Amino acid sequence: MTGSGTTSYRRLGVAQRRAQLITAALGLFAQRPPEDVSLDDVAAAAQVSRPLVYRYFPGGKTQLYEAALRSAADELELCFAEPQTGPLTVRLAAALDRYLAFVDGHAAGFGALLQGGSVVETSRTGAIVDEVRRTAAGHILAHLQVPEPGVRLRMTVRTWIAAVEGASLTWLDEGKRPPVEELRDWLVDHFVALLITTAASDEQTARVTRAALALEPADGVVTRLVRRLGPVLAEAGHLL
Amino acid sequence: MTGSGTTSYRRLGVAQRRAQLITAALGLFAQRPPEDVSLDDVAAAAQVSRPLVYRYFPGGKTQLYEAALRSAADELELCFAEPQTGPLTVRLAAALDRYLAFVDGHAAGFGALLQGGSVVETSRTGAIVDEVRRTAAGHILAHLQVPEPGVRLRMTVRTWIAAVEGASLTWLDEGKRPPVEELRDWLVDHFVALLITTAASDEQTARVTRAALALEPADGVVTRLVRRLGPVLAEAGHLL
Numbered sequence: 001m002t003g004s005g006t007t008s009y010r011r012l013g014v015a016q017r018r019a020q021l022i023t024a025a026l027g028l029f030a031q032r033p034p035e036d037v038s039l040d041d042v043a044a045a046a047q048v049s050r051p052l053v054y055r056y057f058p059g060g061k062t063q064l065y066e067a068a069l070r071s072a073a074d075e076l077e078l079c080f081a082e083p084q085t086g087p088l089t090v091r092l093a094a095a096l097d098r099y100l101a102f103v104d105g106h107a108a109g110f111g112a113l114l115q116g117g118s119v120v121e122t123s124r125t126g127a128i129v130d131e132v133r134r135t136a137a138g139h140i141l142a143h144l145q146v147p148e149p150g151v152r153l154r155m156t157v158r159t160w161i162a163a164v165e166g167a168s169l170t171w172l173d174e175g176k177r178p179p180v181e182e183l184r185d186w187l188v189d190h191f192v193a194l195l196i197t198t199a200a201s202d203e204q205t206a207r208v209t210r211a212a213l214a215l216e217p218a219d220g221v222v223t224r225l226v227r228r229l230g231p232v233l234a235e236a237g238h239l240l
Numbered sequence: 241m242t243g244s245g246t247t248s249y250r251r252l253g254v255a256q257r258r259a260q261l262i263t264a265a266l267g268l269f270a271q272r273p274p275e276d277v278s279l280d281d282v283a284a285a286a287q288v289s290r291p292l293v294y295r296y297f298p299g300g301k302t303q304l305y306e307a308a309l310r311s312a313a314d315e316l317e318l319c320f321a322e323p324q325t326g327p328l329t330v331r332l333a334a335a336l337d338r339y340l341a342f343v344d345g346h347a348a349g350f351g352a353l354l355q356g357g358s359v360v361e362t363s364r365t366g367a368i369v370d371e372v373r374r375t376a377a378g379h380i381l382a383h384l385q386v387p388e389p390g391v392r393l394r395m396t397v398r399t400w401i402a403a404v405e406g407a408s409l410t411w412l413d414e415g416k417r418p419p420v421e422e423l424r425d426w427l428v429d430h431f432v433a434l435l436i437t438t439a440a441s442d443e444q445t446a447r448v449t450r451a452a453l454a455l456e457p458a459d460g461v462v463t464r465l466v467r468r469l470g471p472v473l474a475e476a477g478h479l480l
Contacts, residue, residue, distance in 0.1 A: 155410045162407070162409075194433060197429045216476075232439040
């Protein structure tokens with residue numbers, strides 16, 4: 001191992017070396033909160049010397065953390081890309097599968113970052129996280145085919161994204177329960193419910209919702225949700 | 241002004257002086273993010289000298305910020321207390337009115353804290369914010385009368401709380417639009433929709449939801465929501 005490590009040490013170019021250090025750091029941040037990861041740990045994981053880590057990241061752990069976060073944000077934003085065809089709930093489920101796999105794979109770092117109060121947090125890390133949220137919102141609005149979303153629709157999409165983040169943190173906190181497929185289905189149901197609820201008091205959202213529902217298949221997610229609501233609402237006849 | 245300031249300077253006891261400095265700090269944090277508030281600003285707002293601020297908060301701005309946050313958290317937790325009588329949606333609306341008034345009154349500080357990346361953020365400030373969330377969740381579960389909530393119900397409540405935070409930040413971001421009453425009504429609708437949606441796939445939540453719906457009046461929030469859904473779902477007959 002040491003032999004092959006030394007070989008790769010010599011052969012890597014600047015960009016590759018940088019990427020290797022970031023990958024090593026991401027691996028550690030996935031397992032432990034950033035404050036429990038030292039540059040020595042990163043050097044050991046990448047099988048290089050501490051001075052080499054400092055040569056690439058002279059700003060130390062903060063700079064390395066920002067670079068790792070930048071890299072993770074790029075990866076996360078790729079999760080959101082989904083062709084604009086087929087039922088909206090199917091597209092949403094596909095994007096959520098990738099997002100939740102990311103959360104699963106970066107558990108500790110994801111939690112530390114979003115929970116705040118981490119020693120390596122800076123205004124730049126905050127801006128990166130915010131950019132990911134904005135990108136996610138942009139994707140959803142594009143799928144809803146709304147070139148000029150009003151305040152209520154923007155708020156609906158951003159609120160659901162906050163809910164997904166909150167649910168993901170709770171999921172990690174609860175030892176990854178319920179099973180990830182159940183979480184994904186529930187988050188899709190939640191999106192449908194929130195969109196329909198907002199449609200009840202906002203005309204633009206109502207138009208978007210009608211168009212989205214028209215694309216849903218008769219035996220799909222929305223039908224299943226509506227059918228399962230029967231027993232819940234059976235005794236609430238006085239409200240209907 | 242200076243004369244009366246000097247008089248109050250002499251007369252205040254330790255606890256009162258501490259409270260006065262925290263109130264002055266909260267006033268400034270409400271208008272500007274913490275990084276733009278100096279101890280000189282706090283001293284000027286409280287009409288005292290900078291050394292006096294340091295005597296009470298030898299840890300400087302971080303300590304003062306933590307104390308201000310602690311005080312704000314205590315105030316916020318008082319918002320959640322609501323008698324356990326009447327329809328759940330009415331109780332929720334009353335608590336949300338107080339919470340949103342708090343958000344409105346502490347705009348800059350609230351935003352800075354929850355958006356993260358603030359220079360004064362520490363693991364202690366993160367713990368205080370987390371405690372407020374846990375307290376809010378505890379209140380809601382108590383109102384739902386669930387002594388032993390399962391993972392799905394816990395996740396539902398915590399996810400809605402994350403959604404409320406996200407919506408509040410978006411509301412500040414959008415220049416406090418839509419009007420606060422509209423935001424409150426929408427958040428109540430959102431809670432009802434999320435509870436019913438979760439009830440569709442979780443037996444405990446279904447029991448709780450049936451009991452909550454039984455207490456709702458025929459001309460209340462839930463009925464209005466259901467009625468307004470008619471036109472949205474009119475063209476989605478193939479799903480029902």
